[in-house]
Amino acid sequence: MSVGTSSATVERAIERARRAGATAVDAVLIESDSVEARVRAAEIDFVTQARERVLGIRALVAGEHGARSASTSTSDLSPEAVDKMAEETVALARATAADPSAGLPDEAFASEIPDLALFDPADRDVDVEMRIQDARAAEAAARGADPRIDNSEGSQIGSSFSHVAYGNSAGFFGEYGTAAHSLLSEPVAKSGAGLQRDYWYTVARRLSDLESPESVGRQAAERVLRRLGAKRIATCEAPVIFDPVTAPSLLGHLISCVNGYSVYRQTSYLAGKIGESIAASSMTVIDDGTRPGGLGSKPFDGEGLQTRRTVVVDRGRLSSYLLDSYSARKLGMQSTGNATRGAGSPPSAGSTNLWLEPGRQSLDEIIASTQRGLLVTELIGMGFNPVTGDYSRGAAGLWIEGGEVVGPVEELTIAGNLAEMLMEIDAIGSDILWRGSIASPSVRISKMMIAGE
Amino acid sequence: MASNEGGEVAVSFFRDRFGMDDRSLTRALDAALEREVDYADLYFEYTVQDSVALEEGIVKSGSRHLEQGVGVRTQVAERQGYAHSDEVTVENLELAAATARAISESPSQANAVAVRGTGANAKNLYPVQTAPTEVPVSEKVELLEAIEVYARGRDSRVKQVMASVVTQHQNILIAGSDGSLSADVRPLVRLNVQVVAEGAEGRREIGYQGMGGRYDFSRLLETATWRELVDESVRVALLSLDAKACPAGTMDVVLGPGWPGILLHEAIGHGLEGDFNRKKTSAFTDRIGERVASEGVTVVDDGTLAERRGSLNVDDEGTPTQRTVLIEDGILCGYLQDRLNARLMGMKPTGNGRRESYAHIPMPRMTNTFMLAGNDDPAEILRSVQSGIYAVSFGGGQVDITSGKFVFSVSEAYEIENGKIGAPLKGATLIGNGPDVLTRVSRIGADLELDWGVGTCGKEGQSVPVGVGLPTIRLDGITVGGTAR
Numbered sequence: 001m002s003v004g005t006s007s008a009t010v011e012r013a014i015e016r017a018r019r020a021g022a023t024a025v026d027a028v029l030i031e032s033d034s035v036e037a038r039v040r041a042a043e044i045d046f047v048t049q050a051r052e053r054v055l056g057i058r059a060l061v062a063g064e065h066g067a068r069s070a071s072t073s074t075s076d077l078s079p080e081a082v083d084k085m086a087e088e089t090v091a092l093a094r095a096t097a098a099d100p101s102a103g104l105p106d107e108a109f110a111s112e113i114p115d116l117a118l119f120d121p122a123d124r125d126v127d128v129e130m131r132i133q134d135a136r137a138a139e140a141a142a143r144g145a146d147p148r149i150d151n152s153e154g155s156q157i158g159s160s161f162s163h164v165a166y167g168n169s170a171g172f173f174g175e176y177g178t179a180a181h182s183l184l185s186e187p188v189a190k191s192g193a194g195l196q197r198d199y200w201y202t203v204a205r206r207l208s209d210l211e212s213p214e215s216v217g218r219q220a221a222e223r224v225l226r227r228l229g230a231k232r233i234a235t236c237e238a239p240v241i242f243d244p245v246t247a248p249s250l251l252g253h254l255i256s257c258v259n260g261y262s263v264y265r266q267t268s269y270l271a272g273k274i275g276e277s278i279a280a281s282s283m284t285v286i287d288d289g290t291r292p293g294g295l296g297s298k299p300f301d302g303e304g305l306q307t308r309r310t311v312v313v314d315r316g317r318l319s320s321y322l323l324d325s326y327s328a329r330k331l332g333m334q335s336t337g338n339a340t341r342g343a344g345s346p347p348s349a350g351s352t353n354l355w356l357e358p359g360r361q362s363l364d365e366i367i368a369s370t371q372r373g374l375l376v377t378e379l380i381g382m383g384f385n386p387v388t389g390d391y392s393r394g395a396a397g398l399w400i401e402g403g404e405v406v407g408p409v410e411e412l413t414i415a416g417n418l419a420e421m422l423m424e425i426d427a428i429g430s431d432i433l434w435r436g437s438i439a440s441p442s443v444r445i446s447k448m449m450i451a452g453e
Numbered sequence: 454m455a456s457n458e459g460g461e462v463a464v465s466f467f468r469d470r471f472g473m474d475d476r477s478l479t480r481a482l483d484a485a486l487e488r489e490v491d492y493a494d495l496y497f498e499y500t501v502q503d504s505v506a507l508e509e510g511i512v513k514s515g516s517r518h519l520e521q522g523v524g525v526r527t528q529v530a531e532r533q534g535y536a537h538s539d540e541v542t543v544e545n546l547e548l549a550a551a552t553a554r555a556i557s558e559s560p561s562q563a564n565a566v567a568v569r570g571t572g573a574n575a576k577n578l579y580p581v582q583t584a585p586t587e588v589p590v591s592e593k594v595e596l597l598e599a600i601e602v603y604a605r606g607r608d609s610r611v612k613q614v615m616a617s618v619v620t621q622h623q624n625i626l627i628a629g630s631d632g633s634l635s636a637d638v639r640p641l642v643r644l645n646v647q648v649v650a651e652g653a654e655g656r657r658e659i660g661y662q663g664m665g666g667r668y669d670f671s672r673l674l675e676t677a678t679w680r681e682l683v684d685e686s687v688r689v690a691l692l693s694l695d696a697k698a699c700p701a702g703t704m705d706v707v708l709g710p711g712w713p714g715i716l717l718h719e720a721i722g723h724g725l726e727g728d729f730n731r732k733k734t735s736a737f738t739d740r741i742g743e744r745v746a747s748e749g750v751t752v753v754d755d756g757t758l759a760e761r762r763g764s765l766n767v768d769d770e771g772t773p774t775q776r777t778v779l780i781e782d783g784i785l786c787g788y789l790q791d792r793l794n795a796r797l798m799g800m801k802p803t804g805n806g807r808r809e810s811y812a813h814i815p816m817p818r819m820t821n822t823f824m825l826a827g828n829d830d831p832a833e834i835l836r837s838v839q840s841g842i843y844a845v846s847f848g849g850g851q852v853d854i855t856s857g858k859f860v861f862s863v864s865e866a867y868e869i870e871n872g873k874i875g876a877p878l879k880g881a882t883l884i885g886n887g888p889d890v891l892t893r894v895s896r897i898g899a900d901l902e903l904d905w906g907v908g909t910c911g912k913e914g915q916s917v918p919v920g921v922g923l924p925t926i927r928l929d930g931i932t933v934g935g936t937a938r
Contacts, residue, residue, distance in 0.1 A: 043530075043531055046533040047532075048534075048536065048537070048814060049535075049536045049552045050812060052522075052539055052812065054520075069513070070517070071516045072517045073517075075520050076539075085519065089517075093515065095594060096512045096514060098511075099513050102513070151733055153734055153855075188855055197734065197853070197856070235701050265615075266612070344516075344518050346514060380851040380853060380859075381882060381884075382849040382862055383862040383880070385880070387649070387659050388879075390879060390936075392699075392862065392880050392882040393882065393934075394858065394882065396853075411886060411932065412884065412932070412934070413932065414934070415880060415934050449934075449936045449938075451882075451932055451934040452703075453703055453932070
């Protein structure tokens with residue numbers, strides 16, 4: 001993955017597409033090396049190693065009523081294949097309709113490419129065997145935690161190194177390297193006829209930032225053991241606490257509603273609500289693509305614009321959408337530097353590192369101040385509708401009576417409407433957990449409908 | 454006798470384009486066998502996918518993707534080594550083989566059985582005149598424009614129309630260290646229509662319907678076909694404008710025919726995949742021969758249905774697909790197997806070894822999963838319910854295989870009062886326990902339907918196209934999650 005080759009391939013694609021008639025072009029080349037392995041009990045389950053490279057090309061053909069556009073990608077990077085794909089991109093663009101909003105950004109491109117500590121070169125020298133030892137250690141810690149844990153789905157490691165090169169016909173070219181390392185442990189515990197599984201994982205840009213294998217195994221074990229003997233509860237209305245593992249899903253729903261594309265398409269209940277109060281005043285949500293070592297960080301966005309810090313919700317008020325240049329143009333706004341760009345797709349809008357600002361209470365304090373309610377530790381299903389905010393998902397967790405956890409519960413659903421749920425947040429914890437690009441502390445919603453027996 | 458030109462076409466394609474003749478394949482497998490392994494295989498893929506999408510009245514974008522690569526796999530007891538690369542050359546293949554064999558510590562002198570074969574399959578479930586990715590883009594654009602005009606004309610409350618065509622053409626070649634050679638050419642087409650309707654007080658709702666399968670793209674151009682699809686998405690959006698909040702609690706539920714078969718996929722199918730049962734992490738572990746459903750309930754997984762989205766001539770390990778009975782008259786009788794798990798469990802592969810692409814290890818996956826029809830009149834089933842809900846269509850679902858708990862989101866439902874269909878409901882989620890839910894089946898309709906060809910299943914980060922089907926059934930006492938009392 002030498003630097004010269006990446007830029008040459010990107011430049012070749014841009015040049016060929018221009019020669020075929022494109023009035024504007026951008027191209028992205030993503031190259032990655034990765035390894036994954038899983039250990040189950042004392043045995044290796046699988047080891048995979050991969051090298052992947054994919055080139056994405058977007059061509060625009062401007063005319064009187066706007067630009068026609070198309071995007072292509074290829075994992076065949078031979079010069080002939082790149083030339084052919086560049087030409088096909090232009091031909092495909094000519095078959096689409098002119099769109100007055102299509103085009104490269106009007107905003108100024110990133111003037112510098114900051115080092116955001118997105119990988120540690122020393123980690124490249126770490127042997128696969130050493131990482132497999134980590135998986136073995138996590139597996140042993142999980143399985144050794146309690147005799148009721150006598151099985152597992154295994155403990156898995158992953159390491160990937162990527163190089164992203166992006167250029168466009170307006171003269172911008174930038175490139176950067178990233179890495180991601182992870183370790184996951186997923187034990188299975190048994191009591192009587194009941195089987196339960198749960199998991200814990202750690203993920204970071206640098207190996208030295210991962211939690212220890214023993215800690216991963218131990219936390220996975222704690223989570224699965226506390227699910228044993230789960231009961232059902234009667235249908236009721238009660239406060240619901242989301243722990244830092246499940247709370248980020250609420251932010252995920254919020255992201256889908258502040259995404260510029262949902263907003264201009266009017267498929268978000270938050271369309272047209274900038275400046276309005278949409279959440280409890282204790283709630284501040286920030287997106288920041290420049291967070292050092294962040295799993296969502298990047299030195300420039302998918303269109304070559306500088307990434308930045310954007311306050312999305314400011315003490316309960318909706319203060320910004322997440323926009324790329326296209327959705328910004330559709331809304332008469334400016335890009336927020338939130339263009340995402342995979343090789344296989346045209347730019348779109350998305351979050352970078354997004355989090356809910358922590359409060360002061362510990363989770364234990366939040367539980368202690370809950371008379372009767374549910375602490376959600378796992379959610380399943382896809383029951384969220386961004387158009388209406390309607391929310392209904394399957395849940396499992398711990399039941400709280402008199403400010404104390406009384407035992408595990410399962411096979412329930414929790415339902416509400418996100419618009420109301422965000423307004424009804426009445427406690428925010430201090431326990432933010434960074435384990436991905438979306439992070440949240442514990443959050444309590446004062447009441448939701450819980451369906452059970 | 455060439456009964457499947459597709460397989461043979463794929464064999465010559467990889468030979469001519471990448472130089473992968475019998476000798477090169479055997480040599481790469483020999484390299485994988487330089488350590489002691491039980492089995493090794495090579496999986497070559499060359500896939501073209503394209504899509505065209507319309508919104509705001511215009512086809513704003515087109516896309517085309519070319520994905521090629523090879524995966525080399527070795528198996529030693531329970532262990533699998535896998536290496537894949539997007540550079541399909543003989544040198545790279547031997548490098549990948551060296552990586553994949555590293556899971557084995559013992560050197561070996563064994564050679565692979567010389568690879569030979571024509572790639573011909575016993576059946577071709579999806580012959581097409583033209584590869585869907587070779588259909589001129591202009592035909593796809595015109596179809597989407599016609600859909601937009603028709604959808605807006607259906608009702609003035611239709612405010613947005615989004616439609617897209619996605620087509621795929623996949624060539625695969627699999628060579629095994631037992632000398633086997635399999636190949637397939639797999640077309641896949643899909644048409645999606647989503648409309649946003651606006652009603653009183655600015656209330657907005659979405660209606661969605663998609664359709665597709667492994668057949669000629671020209672089928673989608675038939676006016677009656679795509680109009681039915683549009684009518685369906687408009688109907689659901691308008692209906693939702695008047696829907697009221699779904700109640701929460703335990704109630705009797707009637708599932709409509711077709712897509713609600715996703716219940717079987719989530720509640721039963723995943724739990725019967727060989728890997729979870731070999732590892733004893735499924736809620737169905739060691740329950741073969743036991744009653745897991747009411748009498749009369751028979752559930753099958755069938756990869757051999759012509760033109761279906763979930764069908765395959767051969768799976769991604771080269772095993773011919775088949776019809777596997779999972780539950781017969783209420784008794785659990787079979788698992789879905791790939792090669793590895795079948796061997797370790799002393800069973801036969803069932804043609805369910807599937808993978809998303811060359812960049813993934815195969816694992817046991819469903820194809821088309823459905824319940825066979827019963828004898829009851831669907832209208833009679835509805836009349837039998839005093840108070841409950843009638844669920845006609847679903848969004849998505851998910852299952853926790855170990856605890857057996859599953860959930861799925863209802864996208865079209867009605868209340869039932871005294872045997873009559875009442876007001877439409879929104880925001881409902883059904884939740885239950887896999888090994889228990891089919892024991893609650895009290896009526897089975899005679900009206901088995903398969904879905905429209907839109908299912909995609911995710912497992913361990915891999916997506917594969919699947920199908921489901923169901924006759925109208927009644928389930929007694931299911932938990933329904935809604936917001937109303």
